[in-house]
Amino acid sequence: MRLIQEPSAMQQLARRWQRRGIRIAFVPTMGYLHEGHLSLIRVARRHAGPRGKVVVSIYVNPTQFGPHEDFTRYPRDLNRDLQLCRAEGVDAVFAPDDQAMYPGLSEGRYSTYVVEEKLSNLMEGASRPGHFRGVTTIVAKLFHLVLPDIAVFGAKDWQQVTIIRRMVADLNFPVRIVVAPTVREPDGLAMSSRNTYLTPEERQQATILFRAIQFARNRVRQRPTPAGQLRRAVARLVASQPSARLDYVAFFDSDTLQPVHTVQPGTHMALAVFIGKTRLIDNDRL
Known part of the structure; x- marks a missing residue:
């Protein structure tokens, strides 16, 4: 080499x-x-x-x-x-x-x-x-x-x-x-060099990013959901973790990145969350 x-x-x-x-x-x-x-x-x-x-x-x-x-x-x-x-x-x-x-x-x-x-x-x-x-x-x-x-x-x-x-x-x-494809830890956290910044307690809370994606996926499988409504629900879920602060959550077309008004299976979701001082991102198709 x-x-x-x-x-x-x-x-x-x-x-x-x-x-x-x-x-x-x-x-x-x-x-x-x-x-x-x-x-x-x-x-x-x-x-x-x-x-x-x-x-x-x-x-x-x-x-x-x-x-x-x-x-x-x-x-x-x-x-x-x-x-x-x-x-x-x-x-x-x-x-x-x-x-x-x-x-x-x-x-x-x-x-x-x-x-x-x-x-x-x-x-x-x-x-x-x-x-x-x-x-x-x-x-x-x-x-x-x-x-x-x-x-x-x-x-x-x-x-x-x-x-x-x-x-x-x-x-x-x-x-x-x-x-x-994204490679994840066994608990769903997307692998990232920045994960090394996390304390043990923050590391546990960092799973909220993938759990938010799973939450949204389950919600839209039941019925199409207005993007604003789902965004607020995701924000509440993220806020349940004491060290987590939501930067943004977005629902969009995978190819154009253009926001959608109604979220349904196949819509892409991305979010950024501060866990303590560490900013993490994740995304997936719902």
């Missing part, structure tokens, strides 16, 4: 693979890998095929964090991540630093961004202004450097996946986006 830290070296390697007709499957991550990430790597390996290459990027992207978010304390452990990637048969890990990816950012000289202007204004985009500008910019840069045929993302970040698909279509990236 190769560890690559220079963008030019990553691109040169990818070009050599391309010239040899080798398929590249790519998994972009912010590191501190868990079973959810490893499941994406396994999906990438299946799509790459026996002759293909799997590349994992490990980079905590500063431009997708707001000024009061957790960029500086986001968990990092590159050596551990490299061991996990090696055990999964990853061919190359691309782990650049900020200066390599955003030359002059700290001095205010970096000024080029990729912006999706419609889907990014909803849900996470409304709660975290500028977040998706950072996401689309770094993913576009990584696509240019890794030159993947296939990129694998997790369904846990459904809005992100939808925005990246739109970017790929609108900007003619020659990349096929593959979405892998």
